Amino acid sequence: MTSKKRILIPGGSGQIGTILARYLYTAGHDVTVLSRRPVAAPWTTRRWDGLTLEPSWTRSLEGLDAVIHMSGRSVDCRYTARNRREILDSRVQPTLLLGHAIERCADPPKLWMNASTSTFYRHTLNGPDDHPQDEFTGEPGGSETGVPETWNFSVDVASHWEKAFYASNTPATRKIALRSSMTMSPDRGGVFRVLLGLVRMGLGGTEGPGDQYVSWIHDHDYCGAIDFLIRHPEISGPVNLTAPQPLPNRDFLRDLREAAGVPIGLPASRWMLEIGAFLMRTETELILKSRRAVPTVLLQHGFKFGFPAWPDAARDLVSRTRNADLL
Known part of the structure; x- marks a missing residue:
């Protein structure tokens, strides 16, 4: 039986934060979510703005078993x-704020x-000379040739985000940077719902070259891995929250079509994706960048994926x- 933990989730009112809060609460933990717009939930919710040190939430940090920070536009x-x-400020500023608050704790x-x-x-290539990216041998992005300049922005965000995380002096608090891939869940508003909707409309064919890798994680494994990390005090530093088997875009979408019972999906060339992204007010990087992350830390410590x-x-x-x- 899992011992009850006191867990605080700042910025935990979004789609993934709600999935995690529900999982941890159902597992019997004492869960509190901090949000700019608190809503009624079975767990405790409190207001914070992510910018100001206020006793209404800083007192909650004392004696906690875990803080799981999830803020970000x-x-x-x-x-x-x-x-x-x-995008940058919504990640870096609350992270620095939490660091300042934890530094002040009598019982951090x-x-x-x-x-x-x-x-x-x-960005990884689909070829014999390239390799998966893990916590030990993975290479930071930002210096690739032949990729759009806009792709460097997401790497800069990740770099500044983690720099802010490690900037605080919190020697009594174990730190883990959760390098997450796309979390797939059936909840409305999530990335899986978008992909499944495209497949059902017949638009789930190969996107761009099709050899770009897709890194993903099932929502049950995402939540299970978080719980696993809480219970394993020997783990710290960066941890890839991703399934152990990333796969090329063409295979990813073929498997999704088969699961949905849709035999055909129209492919989309790069120029078509650029037009679609412009019309939908998004970026093609989310589709075309090859992400080949693997979870070496989790596997080395014995985490068992339900959906590898x-x-x-x-x-x-x-x-x-x-x-x-149907509900």
Whole structure:
């Protein structure tokens, strides 16, 4: 039986934060979510602005078992100057604020996990001379040739985000940077729902060259890995929250079509994706950058993935989506 932990989730009212809060609360933990716009939930919710040290939330840090920080504006937008500033500030400023608050604690949290992203790693190629990116041998992005300049922005965000995380002096608090890939869940508003919707409309064919890698993680494994990290005090530093089997875009979408029972999907060339991204006010990097992250730290410490391979994960997610739609 898992011992009850006191867990605080700043910025935990978004889609993934809600999934995690629900999982941890259902597992019997004492969960509090900090949000700019608190909503009613089975767990405790409190207001914070991510900018100001206020006793209403800083007192919650004392004696905690874990803080899981998840603040951050969505990157599903055009990278205008204003949006870039908001994306960066919404991650860095609350992270620095939390660091200042933990430094002041008389009884600081045992563990601080801070959201990060597998976009930290460079664009990978699908060839015999390239390799997966893990926590030990992975290479930061930003110096690749032949990729759009806008791709460097997401790498800069990841770099500044983690720099802010490690900037605080919190020697009594274990730190883990969660380099997450796309979390797939059947919940409305998530990336899986978008992908499944495209497949059902017949638009789930190969995107761009099709050999760019897709890194992903099933929502049950995402939550299970967080719980695993809380219970393993020997783990610290960066941890890739990603399934152990990334796969090329063409295979990823083929498996999703098969799971959804859709035999055909129209492919989209790069120029078509550029037009679509412009019209949808987003960036093609989310589709075309090759992310080949693998979870070496989790595997070395014995974490067992329920869904290590995408075909099984896709079938489960499609089934759960259908059930959710019937409710």
